[in-house]
Amino acid sequence: MNLNRLFYQTILILILPFACGNEEPLPRIENEMKPENLGPGGLSYTEGNIKVVTLLDNPIFNDGLSVDKEGNIYASNNGSNGQLNGNTIYKVSKNDLSIEVFASNLPVWPLSNNFGSDDHLYVSLWNPGFIGKISPTGNYSVLASGISGPAGLDVDENNSVYVSSYNSSLVWKIDPDGNMRVFASGGSIRKPSGLAIDDNTGNIYIANWHDGTISQITGDGTISNFATLPTPNNTGTASLLVLNNKLYATAYAAHSVFEISLETAEVRVLAGSGTAGNEDGENDVASLTSPAGIASSITGDTIYISQDPNSLTSGGGAGKLKMIIFD
Numbered sequence: 001m002n003l004n005r006l007f008y009q010t011i012l013i014l015i016l017p018f019a020c021g022n023e024e025p026l027p028r029i030e031n032e033m034k035p036e037n038l039g040p041g042g043l044s045y046t047e048g049n050i051k052v053v054t055l056l057d058n059p060i061f062n063d064g065l066s067v068d069k070e071g072n073i074y075a076s077n078n079g080s081n082g083q084l085n086g087n088t089i090y091k092v093s094k095n096d097l098s099i100e101v102f103a104s105n106l107p108v109w110p111l112s113n114n115f116g117s118d119d120h121l122y123v124s125l126w127n128p129g130f131i132g133k134i135s136p137t138g139n140y141s142v143l144a145s146g147i148s149g150p151a152g153l154d155v156d157e158n159n160s161v162y163v164s165s166y167n168s169s170l171v172w173k174i175d176p177d178g179n180m181r182v183f184a185s186g187g188s189i190r191k192p193s194g195l196a197i198d199d200n201t202g203n204i205y206i207a208n209w210h211d212g213t214i215s216q217i218t219g220d221g222t223i224s225n226f227a228t229l230p231t232p233n234n235t236g237t238a239s240l241l242v243l244n245n246k247l248y249a250t251a252y253a254a255h256s257v258f259e260i261s262l263e264t265a266e267v268r269v270l271a272g273s274g275t276a277g278n279e280d281g282e283n284d285v286a287s288l289t290s291p292a293g294i295a296s297s298i299t300g301d302t303i304y305i306s307q308d309p310n311s312l313t314s315g316g317g318a319g320k321l322k323m324i325i326f327d
Contacts, residue, residue, distance in 0.1 A: 037284045039269030040254050041230025045284040046268045049327040052286035054278070055097060055304075056321040061090045062308040064112040064153075064239065065293035066121065070094065074102060074121060075293065075306055075321070076110040084109050089123065089134070092321070103138045112153040112163075112195070112239065112293075118176075122161050124150035131163055131174060144174045152195030152207065152240065164192035164206055171195070171206065171217065187223030188215045194249065196240035198262065205247055207237035214240075214249065214260065227265045229258050241294045241303065248303060250291040257291055257305060257324065270303075271324050278307075278320060288322070301326050 236253030256272025277287025
Protein backbone atom coordinates (compact mmCIF):
# COMPACT_ATOMS: atom_id res chain seq x y z
CA MET A 1 0.00 0.00 0.00
CA ASN A 2 1.22 3.49 -0.85
CA LEU A 3 1.14 5.21 2.51
CA ASN A 4 1.83 8.64 1.06
CA ARG A 5 -1.22 8.39 -1.28
CA LEU A 6 -3.40 7.23 1.66
CA PHE A 7 -2.29 10.20 3.75
CA TYR A 8 -3.13 12.79 1.10
CA GLN A 9 -6.45 11.15 0.32
CA THR A 10 -7.38 11.32 4.00
CA ILE A 11 -6.52 15.05 4.13
CA LEU A 12 -8.65 15.77 1.09
CA ILE A 13 -11.63 13.93 2.56
CA LEU A 14 -11.38 16.04 5.71
CA ILE A 15 -11.04 19.47 4.10
CA LEU A 16 -12.94 19.11 0.84
CA PRO A 17 -16.44 19.69 2.31
CA PHE A 18 -15.29 22.97 3.83
CA ALA A 19 -13.48 24.07 0.69
CA CYS A 20 -16.63 23.39 -1.40
CA GLY A 21 -18.91 25.22 1.02
CA ASN A 22 -20.93 22.14 2.03
CA GLU A 23 -20.52 22.89 5.73
CA GLU A 24 -21.14 26.03 7.76
CA PRO A 25 -17.85 27.87 8.39
CA LEU A 26 -16.61 28.06 11.93
CA PRO A 27 -17.81 31.21 13.65
CA ARG A 28 -15.32 34.07 13.74
CA ILE A 29 -14.22 34.90 17.27
CA GLU A 30 -13.50 38.55 17.96
CA ASN A 31 -12.16 40.20 21.08
CA GLU A 32 -14.96 42.41 22.31
CA MET A 33 -13.76 45.46 24.24
CA LYS A 34 -16.03 47.52 26.43
CA PRO A 35 -16.11 51.08 25.09
CA GLU A 36 -14.40 53.59 27.36
CA ASN A 37 -16.72 55.93 29.23
CA LEU A 38 -15.43 59.39 28.42
CA GLY A 39 -16.03 62.49 30.47
CA PRO A 40 -16.32 66.20 29.66
CA GLY A 41 -14.24 67.26 26.68
CA GLY A 42 -13.90 63.62 25.62
CA LEU A 43 -11.33 63.05 28.36
CA SER A 44 -10.75 59.73 30.11
CA TYR A 45 -11.69 59.26 33.73
CA THR A 46 -9.01 58.72 36.36
CA GLU A 47 -8.42 54.99 36.69
CA GLY A 48 -8.88 53.07 39.92
CA ASN A 49 -11.60 52.40 42.45
CA ILE A 50 -12.76 55.97 43.03
CA LYS A 51 -16.12 56.72 44.62
CA VAL A 52 -18.14 59.87 45.20
CA VAL A 53 -20.16 60.02 48.42
CA THR A 54 -22.36 62.78 49.85
CA LEU A 55 -21.41 63.71 53.41
CA LEU A 56 -23.87 66.55 54.06
CA ASP A 57 -27.00 67.70 52.22
CA ASN A 58 -27.59 71.43 51.93
CA PRO A 59 -25.08 72.59 54.54
CA ILE A 60 -25.00 76.29 55.30
CA PHE A 61 -21.57 76.70 53.66
CA ASN A 62 -20.77 76.56 49.97
CA ASP A 63 -17.26 77.76 49.11
CA GLY A 64 -13.61 77.41 50.19
CA LEU A 65 -12.54 74.35 52.19
CA SER A 66 -9.56 73.40 54.32
CA VAL A 67 -8.68 70.70 56.87
CA ASP A 68 -6.85 71.14 60.17
CA LYS A 69 -4.26 68.83 61.71
CA GLU A 70 -6.99 66.88 63.49
CA GLY A 71 -8.94 66.22 60.30
CA ASN A 72 -11.79 68.69 60.92
CA ILE A 73 -13.14 70.54 57.87
CA TYR A 74 -13.46 74.33 57.66
CA ALA A 75 -15.77 75.88 55.10
CA SER A 76 -16.58 79.39 53.89
CA ASN A 77 -20.13 80.61 53.39
CA ASN A 78 -20.25 83.13 50.54
CA GLY A 79 -23.95 83.90 50.97
CA SER A 80 -27.37 82.49 50.24
CA ASN A 81 -30.34 82.97 47.91
CA GLY A 82 -28.07 84.32 45.22
CA GLN A 83 -26.68 87.07 47.48
CA LEU A 84 -22.91 87.16 47.96
CA ASN A 85 -23.18 88.45 51.50
CA GLY A 86 -21.77 85.61 53.62
CA ASN A 87 -19.55 86.44 56.57
CA THR A 88 -18.97 83.15 58.37
CA ILE A 89 -16.59 80.19 58.38
CA TYR A 90 -17.92 76.92 59.76
CA LYS A 91 -16.21 73.92 61.31
CA VAL A 92 -17.34 70.38 60.51
CA SER A 93 -16.35 67.78 63.10
CA LYS A 94 -14.45 64.81 61.72
CA ASN A 95 -16.17 62.59 64.30
CA ASP A 96 -19.88 63.14 63.74
CA LEU A 97 -20.04 65.78 60.95
CA SER A 98 -21.69 68.23 63.34
CA ILE A 99 -21.41 71.85 62.22
CA GLU A 100 -20.50 74.80 64.41
CA VAL A 101 -19.53 78.41 63.79
CA PHE A 102 -15.76 78.87 63.81
CA ALA A 103 -15.56 82.58 62.96
CA SER A 104 -18.45 84.97 62.31
CA ASN A 105 -19.06 88.63 61.53
CA LEU A 106 -16.21 88.62 59.05
CA PRO A 107 -16.07 91.15 56.23
CA VAL A 108 -18.41 90.10 53.45
CA TRP A 109 -17.73 87.20 51.12
CA PRO A 110 -15.04 84.86 52.49
CA LEU A 111 -13.69 82.69 49.68
CA SER A 112 -10.57 80.53 49.80
CA ASN A 113 -9.11 79.51 53.16
CA ASN A 114 -6.03 77.52 54.19
CA PHE A 115 -4.10 76.72 57.33
CA GLY A 116 -0.55 77.79 58.00
CA SER A 117 1.97 75.83 60.03
CA ASP A 118 1.16 78.24 62.87
CA ASP A 119 -2.35 76.68 63.07
CA HIS A 120 -3.98 79.95 62.01
CA LEU A 121 -6.55 79.92 59.25
CA TYR A 122 -5.94 82.45 56.47
CA VAL A 123 -8.89 83.56 54.34
CA SER A 124 -9.44 85.80 51.32
CA LEU A 125 -12.24 88.33 51.84
CA TRP A 126 -13.49 89.63 48.52
CA ASN A 127 -15.43 92.82 49.18
CA PRO A 128 -12.99 94.74 51.38
CA GLY A 129 -9.95 93.25 49.63
CA PHE A 130 -8.57 91.84 52.89
CA ILE A 131 -6.59 88.77 53.83
CA GLY A 132 -7.84 87.64 57.20
CA LYS A 133 -5.96 85.69 59.86
CA ILE A 134 -8.04 83.63 62.28
CA SER A 135 -6.58 82.12 65.45
CA PRO A 136 -7.32 78.54 66.59
CA THR A 137 -9.96 80.01 68.91
CA GLY A 138 -11.70 81.88 66.09
CA ASN A 139 -10.36 85.40 66.71
CA TYR A 140 -10.12 87.41 63.49
CA SER A 141 -7.54 90.01 62.49
CA VAL A 142 -6.46 91.63 59.23
CA LEU A 143 -3.14 90.42 57.85
CA ALA A 144 -3.18 92.52 54.66
CA SER A 145 -5.49 94.87 52.76
CA GLY A 146 -5.69 96.70 49.43
CA ILE A 147 -6.04 93.60 47.23
CA SER A 148 -8.53 93.97 44.40
CA GLY A 149 -10.69 90.86 44.30
CA PRO A 150 -8.68 88.42 46.45
CA ALA A 151 -9.64 84.90 45.43
CA GLY A 152 -7.40 81.78 45.61
CA LEU A 153 -5.09 81.51 48.60
CA ASP A 154 -2.42 79.15 49.90
CA VAL A 155 0.24 79.28 52.61
CA ASP A 156 3.84 78.08 52.29
CA GLU A 157 5.97 76.37 54.93
CA ASN A 158 7.23 79.75 56.18
CA ASN A 159 3.67 81.04 56.66
CA SER A 160 3.92 83.42 53.73
CA VAL A 161 0.53 83.79 52.06
CA TYR A 162 0.10 83.78 48.29
CA VAL A 163 -3.17 85.13 46.97
CA SER A 164 -4.54 85.69 43.49
CA SER A 165 -6.02 89.08 42.66
CA TYR A 166 -8.86 88.42 40.24
CA ASN A 167 -9.43 92.04 39.27
CA SER A 168 -5.74 92.90 38.81
CA SER A 169 -4.65 89.59 37.21
CA LEU A 170 -1.66 89.14 39.48
CA VAL A 171 -0.43 87.20 42.51
CA TRP A 172 0.56 88.80 45.79
CA LYS A 173 3.00 87.41 48.35
CA ILE A 174 2.42 88.44 51.96
CA ASP A 175 4.95 87.63 54.69
CA PRO A 176 3.92 86.77 58.29
CA ASP A 177 4.28 90.44 59.27
CA GLY A 178 1.84 91.56 56.58
CA ASN A 179 4.41 93.01 54.20
CA MET A 180 3.17 92.68 50.61
CA ARG A 181 4.77 92.52 47.19
CA VAL A 182 3.63 91.50 43.74
CA PHE A 183 5.00 88.01 43.18
CA ALA A 184 3.85 87.46 39.59
CA SER A 185 1.80 89.25 36.95
CA GLY A 186 1.22 89.23 33.21
CA GLY A 187 2.01 86.27 31.01
CA SER A 188 -0.76 83.69 31.08
CA ILE A 189 -2.33 85.02 34.31
CA ARG A 190 -5.78 86.31 33.36
CA LYS A 191 -8.56 86.76 35.93
CA PRO A 192 -7.01 84.24 38.36
CA SER A 193 -9.24 82.39 40.79
CA GLY A 194 -7.86 79.20 42.41
CA LEU A 195 -4.27 79.00 43.69
CA ALA A 196 -2.24 76.09 45.10
CA ILE A 197 1.40 75.57 46.08
CA ASP A 198 3.35 72.41 45.34
CA ASP A 199 5.40 72.05 48.53
CA ASN A 200 7.80 69.63 46.83
CA THR A 201 8.93 72.05 44.11
CA GLY A 202 7.78 75.43 45.33
CA ASN A 203 5.84 75.92 42.09
CA ILE A 204 2.54 77.78 42.29
CA TYR A 205 -0.45 76.91 40.13
CA ILE A 206 -3.14 79.40 39.16
CA ALA A 207 -6.60 78.69 37.75
CA ASN A 208 -7.64 81.39 35.28
CA TRP A 209 -11.40 81.80 35.48
CA HIS A 210 -12.14 83.19 32.03
CA ASP A 211 -10.14 80.93 29.72
CA GLY A 212 -9.97 77.53 31.43
CA THR A 213 -6.18 77.57 31.61
CA ILE A 214 -3.86 76.67 34.48
CA SER A 215 -0.72 78.79 34.86
CA GLN A 216 2.48 77.61 36.51
CA ILE A 217 4.72 80.03 38.40
CA THR A 218 8.18 78.84 39.39
CA GLY A 219 10.04 80.02 42.48
CA ASP A 220 11.74 82.83 40.57
CA GLY A 221 8.44 84.13 39.24
CA THR A 222 8.60 82.64 35.74
CA ILE A 223 5.09 82.21 34.35
CA SER A 224 4.01 79.64 31.78
CA ASN A 225 0.80 78.01 30.61
CA PHE A 226 0.60 74.54 32.19
CA ALA A 227 -2.71 73.02 31.07
CA THR A 228 -6.12 73.83 29.62
CA LEU A 229 -9.35 72.39 30.97
CA PRO A 230 -12.40 71.62 28.82
CA THR A 231 -14.83 73.92 30.58
CA PRO A 232 -17.88 75.37 28.78
CA ASN A 233 -16.92 78.63 27.09
CA ASN A 234 -13.58 78.22 28.88
CA THR A 235 -14.98 79.61 32.12
CA GLY A 236 -15.47 78.63 35.69
CA THR A 237 -12.33 76.98 37.13
CA ALA A 238 -12.73 77.70 40.83
CA SER A 239 -10.26 76.06 43.25
CA LEU A 240 -7.03 74.06 43.09
CA LEU A 241 -5.41 71.39 45.27
CA VAL A 242 -1.99 69.72 45.01
CA LEU A 243 -2.03 66.12 46.25
CA ASN A 244 0.20 63.12 45.54
CA ASN A 245 1.97 64.74 42.56
CA LYS A 246 -1.36 65.65 40.98
CA LEU A 247 -3.21 68.92 40.64
CA TYR A 248 -6.97 68.86 41.17
CA ALA A 249 -9.29 71.59 39.92
CA THR A 250 -12.98 72.20 40.60
CA ALA A 251 -14.85 73.40 37.52
CA TYR A 252 -18.10 75.29 38.20
CA ALA A 253 -19.50 75.34 34.70
CA ALA A 254 -18.30 71.84 33.75
CA HIS A 255 -19.80 70.38 36.96
CA SER A 256 -16.64 68.29 37.32
CA VAL A 257 -13.34 67.88 39.11
CA PHE A 258 -10.29 67.50 36.88
CA GLU A 259 -6.99 65.78 37.64
CA ILE A 260 -3.76 67.06 36.05
CA SER A 261 -0.45 65.21 36.28
CA LEU A 262 2.29 67.51 37.57
CA GLU A 263 4.81 65.48 35.57
CA THR A 264 3.14 65.36 32.16
CA ALA A 265 0.28 67.90 32.41
CA GLU A 266 -2.10 65.20 31.19
CA VAL A 267 -5.70 66.08 32.08
CA ARG A 268 -8.25 63.49 33.20
CA VAL A 269 -11.68 63.68 34.81
CA LEU A 270 -11.63 62.71 38.47
CA ALA A 271 -15.41 62.94 38.85
CA GLY A 272 -18.41 64.55 37.20
CA SER A 273 -20.32 64.02 33.98
CA GLY A 274 -20.24 67.56 32.61
CA THR A 275 -23.94 67.94 33.40
CA ALA A 276 -25.35 69.16 36.70
CA GLY A 277 -26.50 66.35 38.98
CA ASN A 278 -26.05 64.86 42.43
CA GLU A 279 -25.66 61.14 41.90
CA ASP A 280 -23.16 59.32 44.10
CA GLY A 281 -21.22 56.24 43.00
CA GLU A 282 -18.19 55.34 40.90
CA ASN A 283 -16.37 58.35 39.54
CA ASP A 284 -17.37 57.73 35.91
CA VAL A 285 -21.10 57.64 36.71
CA ALA A 286 -21.36 60.11 39.62
CA SER A 287 -22.45 63.68 38.97
CA LEU A 288 -21.73 67.01 40.63
CA THR A 289 -23.27 70.46 40.56
CA SER A 290 -21.10 73.58 40.56
CA PRO A 291 -18.19 72.23 42.66
CA ALA A 292 -16.42 75.09 44.40
CA GLY A 293 -14.08 74.47 47.34
CA ILE A 294 -11.62 71.57 47.52
CA ALA A 295 -9.41 70.11 50.26
CA SER A 296 -7.87 66.76 51.16
CA SER A 297 -8.05 64.61 54.26
CA ILE A 298 -4.97 64.41 56.47
CA THR A 299 -4.41 60.86 55.23
CA GLY A 300 -4.45 61.98 51.59
CA ASP A 301 -6.89 59.28 50.45
CA THR A 302 -9.98 61.49 50.33
CA ILE A 303 -10.84 64.77 48.65
CA TYR A 304 -13.63 66.98 49.97
CA ILE A 305 -15.74 69.08 47.61
CA SER A 306 -18.25 71.83 48.41
CA GLN A 307 -21.05 72.62 45.95
CA ASP A 308 -22.37 76.12 45.51
CA PRO A 309 -26.15 76.59 45.14
CA ASN A 310 -25.54 80.30 44.46
CA SER A 311 -23.76 79.49 41.20
CA LEU A 312 -25.55 80.70 38.08
CA THR A 313 -25.10 77.21 36.63
CA SER A 314 -26.45 75.22 39.56
CA GLY A 315 -30.12 76.07 39.36
CA GLY A 316 -30.17 76.57 43.13
CA GLY A 317 -30.62 74.12 45.97
CA ALA A 318 -27.58 72.02 45.07
CA GLY A 319 -25.42 72.77 48.08
CA LYS A 320 -23.66 69.65 49.34
CA LEU A 321 -20.45 68.52 50.95
CA LYS A 322 -19.12 65.53 49.05
CA MET A 323 -16.06 63.37 49.35
CA ILE A 324 -14.15 61.57 46.62
CA ILE A 325 -12.52 58.44 48.00
CA PHE A 326 -9.44 56.80 46.51
CA ASP A 327 -9.73 53.14 47.50
